[in-house]
Amino acid sequence: MLIATLVLLFCTVQLIRSVLRPLSETMAIADRIAQGDLTTEIQAHDRDETGRLLRSLADMRDSLRGMILAIQEENAMLRTIARELGQASKSLVERTGQQSDSATSMASATEQMITNISQIAEHARDAQSISGQSERLATDGGNVILNVVDGMKGIDEAVNRSSETITALGQSSEDIYSIIQVINSIAEQT
Incomplete structure (x- = not known):
């Protein structure tokens, strides 16, 4: 074992x-x-x-x-x-x-363009104002010219009347001269 x-x-x-x-x-x-x-x-x-x-x-x-x-x-x-x-x-x-x-540049350019457009609009308003003044002046000038024309017509009529009066005076002077001639002739005879 x-x-x-x-x-x-x-x-x-x-x-x-x-x-x-x-x-x-x-x-x-x-x-x-x-x-x-x-x-x-x-x-x-x-x-x-x-x-x-x-x-x-x-x-x-x-x-x-x-x-x-x-x-x-x-x-x-x-x-x-x-x-x-x-x-x-x-x-x-x-x-x-x-x-x-680029966006900043574009914004700046747009801002400048807006400024330019504003200036153009201001110039257009000024031009419109000047145009309105010119129109008023032209109208006033036209009225003055019409008044001058009316005045000249009045002067023409007055000159015509004066001319007629002078012609009538001239005729009267001739008549008076004739009468004076008659009186002188009568006076020489007497």
Whole structure:
């Protein structure tokens, strides 16, 4: 029985070594992977549970490598996109500044145009006022001319009457002269 116990003890120690050593190595590999070391070489030659566990760890390591690589590529792409967005934003800010300057210039030009239109309207009102004054002056001048014409007609009539009166006086003077001649002739005869 002692031999059987020794054999059993020897088999138990061998069994523990054959299970615990690979399990201990597997745990060490899992710890390195957990700490971020994805360069760890994993060799799984056995077909037992420990071998399957090592193959699963190798698959997990490869998947993690693939995910990290994809994340790095996405990160690089995101940096590129962020840089391009920054440049586009800067360009947009510059264009917005230019458009703001253009809008300011346009507002200034519009304001100047409004001022010019106001001045033109003021000049038009002045011209209308002057035109109204000119019309009144022309009307007044026309009335003065009509009055002058009426006055000249009156003068013409007065001159005509004076002329008739002078003609009548001239006729009367001739009649008086004739009478004086008759009187002188009578006086010479007496």
